[in-house]
Amino acid sequence: MSDCPLKTALEARFTDDSEIRDVASYGCIQGISGFTYRKEINDFFNEHEADIERWLLDEHDFTLEGFSKRAKSIHQLKTAMLWKAVDLYCQEIVIYNETFQPA
Secondary structure: OOOOHHHHHHHHHOOOHHHHHHHHHHOHHHOOOOOOOHHHHHHHHHHHHHHHHHHHHHHOOOOHHHHHOOOOOHHHHHHHHHHHHHHHHHHHHHHHHHHHOOO
C-alpha cells in the first residue's frame, strides 16, 4: 500500500509491536480498541472508504461479492472490509519486520 491517508492513520494507531503481532495472528475479531464499536467502525471506514476499497479490491484482489456474502447489513459489510484491511496491514508489518529488521 503506497503512502495514503489510510496507511498514515494505521501507522498512527498501531505503534505497539505486541498488539500488531496479535492482530496479525488473530485478527480484529478479537476486539481491537478503535475498531470495535459501530460508531468507530463507521467513522473510520467512511473517512478511508476509497483507500480501503482500492487496497482490498485492486491490490489484494478481494471482491465486494466476497465481502457481501456474509454481510446482512451495510454495517456488517463495512466491518468486514475494515477488519480485513487492518488485519492485512498488521500482517504486512509483521512480515516486513521479520524480513528486514535485524534479530
